[in-house]
Amino acid sequence: AQSVTQPDIHITVSEGASLELRCNYSYGATPYLFWYVQSPGQGLQLLLKYFSGDTLVQGIKGFEAEFKRSQSSFNLRKPSVHWSDAAEYFCALRGGADGLTFGKGTHLIIQP
């Protein structure tokens, strides 16, 4: 069975500081991996995705993520966060079957 784990339920970061959100997955082969962001009362917006090739992927809004097969991880990073980055972040994978399996999300709080 495939699964996604986001170990941090809440993370608080000061505005301007760097950010790393953790994501670990369980799947027998190389999955397709995604990061989505959900602002309060909004839908999910795709930040970036990994299918193959370069393990460091760039996304929108200054985000990047690195796929590490040996650690089964796909952590999301941003060098300097802005107050507008406060939101819920979801890591997801598409394994053998269609559709996405999501992690439980990480709630990002930005301190002024």
Place this chain on the structure above:
Amino acid sequence: DTAVSQTPKYLVTQMGNDKSIKCEQNLGHDTMYWYKQDSKKFLKIMFSYNNKELIINETVPNRFSPKSPDKAHLNLHINSLELGDSAVYFCASSSGTGSGGYTFGSGTRLTVV
């Protein structure tokens, strides 16, 4: 033009009623999905449709039935609503392999009272 649109955005209804949520996508995608987000924000896939065929049917109650009149629409019909059905329901679509990502609608917040 909204890529994936859902209606209504909010739905408040009494227990036992039957309701439908509509979804339309204008991306030309061939697969559409319904996801449920519970009160703890956990997202779980409910259904997907590819070329009018159901290809995933997770363990959801049979009171939930997806209906797809064509490739651009996937409606969700719910019979005999229960309190536990209260959640946010998201429609999504993707191309064949999902390589372009999955595009989500803005969600329908269903409240059963």
